[in-house]
Amino acid sequence: MKQFFKYVLATVVGIVISLIVVFLLFMGIAGAIVSTADKEVKVEPNSILYVDLKQEIVDRSTDDPFSGFDFTSLQPNSPMGLNQILKAIANAKVDPNIKGVLLEIDAINAGAATTEEIRNAIIDFKSSGKFLYAYSDTYSQKAYYLASAADSIFLNPEGMVEWLGLRSEIMFFKKALEKLGVEPQILRHGKFKSAVEPFMLDKMSPENREQTLTYISSIWNQWVKGISETRGISSDKLNSIANNMEIFNGKKALENNIIDGLIYKDELIATLKNKLGVEEKKDLSSIELKKYFKAPDVAKQKFSKDKIAIIYASGEIGMGEGDNDNIGSEGLSRAIRKARRDSSIKAIVFRINSPGGSALASEVIWREVDLAAKVKPVVVSMGDVAASGGYYIASPANTILANPTTITGSIGVFGLFFNLQKTLDSKLGINVDVVKTNEHADFFSIYRPMTAEEKAVGQMYVEQTYQTFIDHVSAGRSIPVEQVDAIGQGRVWSGVNAKEIKLIDEFGGLTDAIELAAEKAGLESYRLVELPKQKKLMEQLMEEMSSQTKSWLLKDELGLPFK
Known part of the structure; x- marks a missing residue:
């Protein structure tokens, strides 16, 4: 023993x-x-900024070094922040050690509006007189749109450029749900509110087909226009190339002025050495974009007590605190309230990249934005998407900026509930019985269908929410309610369309929004603060350990069954 x-x-x-x-x-x-x-990091003299955009691009970079960390290779793989990319390109423009930029991009892991903002930044970079080259083995359509801003575009001799047009493919589940015995119970206001269509139809409704064609055509036209301006190719010719599939090989791309040269990587390196005056036997000096994020800030302004707050709202909208990938009504509202009450913050740039979410959470955030806009300039900067709840929280701002390729609108409301009674009974032989104190205590149960009375109550709530939504938009945008209702109905719009119907004020990205906010606040010198404040790694670890300790203590007090 x-x-x-x-x-x-x-x-x-x-x-x-x-x-x-x-x-x-x-x-x-x-x-x-x-x-x-x-x-x-130190930037060597006579360097090239090497830009590769394979990693996911989000609006705001995270301070968490373990975000996306690959423990197998012990290498970081965290997303890049658009805020970092724009700042780095602006810094490279005035950095005497950076002599040019090389874009090596075959695909871009970002939305159309984000791509537009990066493209505008590199066009601004070119005003410095420094060179900007693009090279790839293949170019996707989005990558080529970005590359088209370069001085020279090169392609591997056996490479290709994708240029076919845009499409939207939607999968429908109606027949599958019928086979499974699942009944979708749908409440909505807005004939264009198409998020529920895959559960109720087996193909696009005429309304959804109309709105989808409108906004993807708008995005395509923006790309065609941009390429036409930088490459000197007519819009008709670019559409003809797409319709006839003319540039699948490099020679055809060169013949049609889509690219400037067919070269291998070693020939590209030789070209760059010649451009920089580097001897053949010596190596080029270059720095990757992600490393350049940590380079000295050449364009750093003098310290100023006046601040502009950039408040980020990214992801689906829900209740609670939220995180880097989701918007929480409590966390975001607190950040807006803090910026409103801080006298050193003279203006707010509200960066929104959200498809929407909870109506109640959107209302909580809307209230704080509305209060802030009454005491200091609030400029909304829309990212790839600011639709439904994303537009709801934008509507009280003093000014709304979006890119031509931003997806916005979707002013509508829906509710989706599933009834699994038939599935459980006929497919699995499972029956669910219920005991309740009141007739409608199981209103939201998934084990029975809603009654006609319950559907009427649910639809009434949807109608009330929609009315509140269009009232807010009407007040915020100074548009009659009837007009908001006409352009609402759940319809999605591109930034170009949104400007025509006054849902936004001007085209512009995050940099433009910051400049406009400074102008409205009468600031010549200012510094930027980003909110909500991100927690440092040690803070997160200590909070997690504290939470675990409290949990253990409760279990000790309440016994093993406690969860």
Whole structure:
């Protein structure tokens, strides 16, 4: 028995020591990653900024070094922030060590409006007189649109350029749900509110087909216009190339002035060496975009007590705190309220990239935006999408900017509930019985269909929410309610269409919104603060450990059944 306890004690001690070692090792790795992330990089003279946009691009970069971290290769793979990219390109424009930019892009992991903002930034970079080259083995349509702003576009001799037009494909589940015995119960206001169509139809409704064709045609026309201006090819010719599939190989692309040259990578390097005056046997000096994020800020302004707050709202809208990928009504409202009450913050840029979500959460956020807009300039900057709830929270702002390719509108409301009674009964042989104190206590149950009375109540709530929505838009945009209703009905619009119907004020990206906010606040010198404030790694770890400790203490008090 003594021997048994000896081995048990040794095992326990071994486990404890192992946990301590693992914890210390983890903290060491975390410390190394954090110190590396914060370390400023040196840019060598006569350097090229190398831009590769394969990683996901989000509006705001995260301070969490473990976000997207690949533990198999021990390499970071976190998304790039548009805020970082725009700042880096602007910095490279005035950095004497950066002599030019090389775009090597075959695809871009970002939306159309984000791509538009990056393209505008590199067009501005060209005003410095520095060179801008693009090279790839293949170009997707979006990548080519960005590359078309370059001074010279090169392609691998056996490469290709995709240029076919845009499409939208929607999968419909109606027949599958019928086979499974699942009944979708749909409440909506807005004949264009198409999010529920895959559950109720087996093809696009005429209204959805109309709105989809309108906004994808608008995006395509913007791309054609942009390429026409930078490449000197007529819009008719660009559409003809797409319709006739003329440039699948490099030679045809060169003949049609889509590219400037067919070269291999070694020939590109030789071209760049010649451009920079680098000897053939010496290496080029270059720095990757992601590393350049940590380069010294050449264009840094003098310290100013006056601030402009950039408040980010990215992801679906819901209740609670939210995080980097989702908008929480409590967390975002607190950030807006803080900016409103801070006298050193003279203006707010509200960056929205959201398809919508909870109507109640949107209302909570709307209230704070409305209050803020009454005391200081609030300029909305729309990203790839600011639709439904995303437009709801934008509507009280003083000014709304969007890109021509932004997707917005969708002023409508819907509710979707599934009845699984038939599925469980006929497919699985499962029956659900219920005991209730009141007749409608199981109103939202998935085990029975709604009654006619319950559907009427649900539809009444949808109608009330829609009326509140269009009232807010009417007040915020100074448009008669009847007109808002006419352009509403759940219809989605591109930025170009939205400007025509006064849902936005002007075209512009995040940089334009900041400049406009400074102008409205009468600021010549200012600094930027980003909200909601992101928690540092150690803060997150301490909060997590504190939460776990509280949980353990509660379990100890309440017993094992506690969860």
